[in-house]
Amino acid sequence: MKRDQSDIVNNQGSLSVSDESIARLLCDDNHVEEAVRLIMKKYGEPLYWHIRRMVVAHDDAEDCLQETMINVYKYRSTYSNEYPLSSWLYKIATNESLKLLKNRSGFTLSVDDLGVSLKDSVREEAAPDADETLILLQEAIALLPAKQKMVFNLRYYDDKSYEEIHQIVGDSVNTLKTNYHYAVQKIKDYILEHQL
């Protein structure tokens, strides 16, 4: 299949394929496998970390990422060029993370009630040589309500604009800004309170 001129070889020597080209390959039954490989190469790592920040445990992140990619294949015909491919991928990954947390919380609790148990997992999952402030930051994020957590992570770690976050999460830009503001305040308070 013909690729765009924007598909370039970057200075590390790896092929950087445009999202448009990947989307075209994805919609072609004969090139789905190639498209999935390209998505994993380009977005696998950011998607993994996005999911991991939501679900904390590696095993859960692994399940979510796998399910995300299977859904990318299953629902590829629903992808519209109106939105960037990355927003669509992040949206699927976010939904999968929330689905896993919802399953974990059961019928009686909400996803936001899992904060304390997620916070406790942070230290268990952290590398032995991990920086204490970074652990505190993840604990503070784990305690945030799901909406604030999503907005904070997408903006702080993934450098997404509010417009992109709106495409992923669905809330209005003003609501997202408010959520981000509250998230930052709660995180700062938590770190100041727990820092030695």
Add this chain to the structure above:
Amino acid sequence: MKDFDLEGLSREMPYRMPEHFLDDMTERVVSQIAKQQHKQHRERRIVALFASAASVAAVALLFLHPFGGGFDIPDYESISQCASVDEVLQNMTAEELGVYSMMSNYYGN
């Protein structure tokens, strides 16, 4: 009041991703997708096979009984001209009685 410089903090994560995790995941996903594609392909072939079998049967029926000729259709017109229901029932063959009872059940009479 004390403030914490969140923007100045490293974006590094305190967790580690296992080595070769993404490569292994890619292979797993690709193999699952290949399985699903194979299953879909097989289902499509079965549907196509049934569709062609049904078409062949329809064409064969058309040749054997063009315009429905050869089938015994009950003469409902003569039934409606009879004086009483009892009389009609007495003149009916066993096969016609079967059709009558089926229609009665259907219309709830």
